[in-house]
Structures are given as C-alpha cells and as structure tokens.
Amino acid sequence: MRRLMPVILAALTAGFVTASVNAHAVWFAQRAKQTALIYGVGADDLDTVKRFSLIEKMTGYDANYQPIKATPRIAGPIVLVDTEQQPTLLSVVFFNGIWSRGGNGEFEKKGRDEMPNATLSEKNYKYSVAIMGPLDKPIPPLPDQALQIVPTGPIPKMLGQKLTYKVLYQGKPVAGAKVINDLINDPDAKPLLTGADGTVTMPVRNQGLNVIHAVFNAPTDNPKRYDQIENTATLSFVLEHAPE
C-alpha cells in the first residue's frame, strides 16, 4: 500500500487539477444591487476584470426575446452589466482559451502544437444565460449560445420543487451533457447526464440564486491544436425570498 500511495496521491492531485479547470464557469449575479458577470466556481468569485478581454459577446433580450444592447463595464474589482432597458434575459459568450494538460496533471494555456506530449488539449468556451424578468413563453435557443440550458416549464416559486431542464448544443437537445444544479453551493456534486431528449430533472435547490451548470465536450475542429472543445453553460435565476 505504501508503494501505491504516491500513485494514488498523484492521481488524486491530477483529478483535482482537472476538475478545477473544467469546473470554472461564468454566470450573472447581483453585486451591490447591480448585475455583475462572475467568473469562478463555488464560493470563489474570481478576477473577472483580469479576464475582461475573454468576454466575446454579451447580449440582453426583452420579453419577446428580441436582442437589446448589453455592455460589460469594469467597475473597480468587478464587471458590471449595463443594458439599455430592463432585460428579461442576459447572455454571454466567454472564450477561456486553449489549455493543455501536461504529464504532471497541470494545465497550461497552450495548444497541442506547443505541448505535443499533453495528455489532453482542449478549447474552452463558457456560456451563460440569466433569467432577469418574468417569462411569458419558453426560452428559445439563443444564437450566440452554442451550449445552453433552458427550463422546460415555469420556474417554481419555492425551492425543493422539481424542474426539468433541457440542454441544447447548437440549438438542439444533446444527450450526455453533465449537469449539476448548484454551481455555487454544491460544485462537487455528482453530475447527472442528460437523456436522449437532452433533459434532466432536478429539484431547485435555493430560495435565492440558482446557478445550473452543464458541461458538454464537442469534437475538435482543429486537431493540431486541441483534442476537443469543452463547452460549459450556466443558467441562473432567482427565487424570491418571503416579504420582509
């Protein structure tokens, strides 16, 4: 067993490193009464300002899901979102670059062309949609969201009630996406896999901010640089607390 310990520790370390890279996501949340874009995982609200240039596109949508202007703005240590009118949805596309995992299990921001012995090279895109207002109709596939989580029914008013989500890849339901229902408070939860119809059903976990998280790996479109395209998507919404 003693001989195996270094191997086990190395494997565990590699697993943690892998998980930490894969688990990071972007989502929208309230900060100081305003809407902010967050990059992180769990309770880690990381440096989005440093990653500001990775924000490829941000869009708001009105109640009819027509696009409206939404602009990220650096405000001190955080990134806020300015819209030209009160949005019903917000979305963002965040390109997190190309990463490769070396033999030590650690990721470096390089492609396979720069790390030919990498055990994995991947291109990382992160998508997010926030529900900011009441919904009259189902959320459609949004053109800029290659991976998207949509609720298939009304958002419950109370936590604990089940909600079915559909995960879309390129606008179509995708099977095998890994989904957890609370990226903030339970980021290490065992993910559920979407079924053939792209759906997964889970209880809504929080009477507050809910951030659902999905991961789906797509085939590479540039095998010389990366082996796969890792897409992560979040869907955030808030259940109101009781009147005070």
Added chain:
Amino acid sequence: MIFRSLPGGIPMKPYIYAALIAAAAITCQPALAHGSTQPKHGGVVSMSGETLFELVHAPSGVQLYVMDDEDPVNAADMTAQLTIDTAGATRNVVLKSAAGNRFDGPALALKPGAKVGVLVIDKTSQAHIGTTFTIK
C-alpha cells in the same frame, strides 16, 4: 438532550422549547427587513433588493417613485425608462425627473398581463437598477 425549566420551576417540555425557538425566529425577522414594501401613492410596488419601485398608473399619466433603503432617491440625479411589453409588442418610454423621488411619463394603456420593465440609472455612478412589473 437537556431542557431547562420555565420561571417558577415549571419543566419545559420539548415542544414548548421548539415553540419558543420558532417564536424567537419570527420576532427576529423584522431586524432583517429592507423597509416598507407598501405603496405610498396608490400604486403597485416591486422590490429589487432594498430598492422599492412604486408605479402609479393614472389616466393623467404614469408616475414612478423610487426609494432606496427607505430613503427617497433624488430623481434629478437619475434617468428612468419604462419598457412596456403587451401581447408581444415592446416599446420604451423615457420618464422625466420630477420633484423628489418621482419620475413622470405620459398616460399608458396598460392591459392586464402587460409587463413593465423599469430601469433607473444613476447619472454619476452609472449604477443600473431595475425591476419588472406584471400588470394584473
């Protein structure tokens, strides 16, 4: 589990203990309150965090009142806009700053089910705060 006794030496049974804890929790809630959520001008209210929006829809026009943590904002320091969605049609209405924390706009035909988005922007800080009313 140890349960203490009530004054006078009356034994405290578990359910009394639980009831007291529950009562304490209920009486603690007002300390967490963001303030009044009641309309003061006959309109409808919507909260966004600690910001209260009151929308008054009158035949003579629409008024919006904004309170921030119980304090009236200074409307002159802000811009305000409504986004009205009725049966799939959306239009924006820019409100004018009026006295105190009030913003004024034209009369609006708001039918039940219409959604009225409100966006208030602080001219100095550029803080955007908003909410959405659903007209009943």
